[in-house]
């Protein structure tokens with residue numbers, strides 16, 4: 001067994017579902033990414049402008065190979081033909097439930113995966129008998145990681161911009177180990193299995209999937225509910241449905257995600273009350289309760305204020321008259337951002353009541 005084979009086998013033993021190796025050459029879609037940035041499609045995500053994304057050797061000059069890894073997270077129910085407000089199995093039939101993107105149902109991958117990567121570095125150093133320069137990334141560094149994953153043979157980049165593996169679909173996290181030793185690279189994944197399919201483009205509630213396999217972040221529900229820290233534009237609020245953190249629709253409709261998959265590693269299993277939270281109850285979460293409920297969860301990224309803002313939009317879209325007293329309390333509160341979203345939700349509910 002070569003060292004490259006032994007390292008990939010060890011990665012699978014550590015719980016990764018896919019492992020591939022590529023070179024540190026510049027990522028092939030860098031020019032597309034640059035155009036995307038120059039058009040401002042990344043909205044307020046300034047960290048994406050880091051020029052080191054052009055070449056992994058700008059991050060690590062002595063990098064000689066890159067190990068790209070994928071770890072699955074839970075797949076929600078497939079959505080063959082979803083109206084935007086349909087709830088998943090976790091919330092179906094329960095009025096007033098929100099939806100959280102499935103990658104955030106369990107423990108934060110930023111906490112889970114680096115430990116495994118460090119263990120893998122230990123294995124490599126044991127095998128080579130010498131210290132090996134390295135850097136680890138889990139969606140944390142200036143790398144075009146889907147490009148690297150495609151070049152390492154893990155899958156193709158779909159029209160929904162996700163990396164898709166023909167057997168495992170697209171519900172997985174990516175992680176990278178940049179190494180100062182040469183490992184034999186895998187052949188790139190060269191086939192595009194999207195073909196003439198356009199299901200993700202048709203299903204996206206905000207129409208933000210662009211023809212060159214990029215997204216207009218300004219309109220993407222994932223951006224609006226997670227990275228965006230300010231107001232959600234009022235014209236987009238009705239399109240958000242009951243998503244309170246992220247959005248799975250363009251993955252849930254993908255034909256490559258329709259096959260049932262084995263359970264992912266336990267760290268990513270859904271925590272009670274997270275996949276389909278009770279919207280009205282969430283409004284009364286104190287900072288302490290929020291931190292307890294979402295301890296070590298990706299939902300922390302939105303912070304309590306962003307999460308409650310999202311909950312208010314989801315309540316407005318749900319038309320839940322029972323939420324009116326709770327909304328009125330927030331509308332009278334001191335936080336101007338939340339108060340404005342609460343007033344919007346009240347208007348939505350009142351206009352719904354007046355129409356019935």
Ligand code: SF4
Pocket residue numbers: 160203204205206207208209215219220221222246247248249250251
């Ligand atoms: S995450 Fe949701 S809003 Fe964003 S592109 Fe996919 S379907 Fe559209």
Ligand code: SF4
Pocket residue numbers: 158159160161193194195197198199200201250253254255256
């Ligand atoms: S839904 Fe269709 S077009 Fe979109 S990523 Fe999946 S296969 Fe590709």
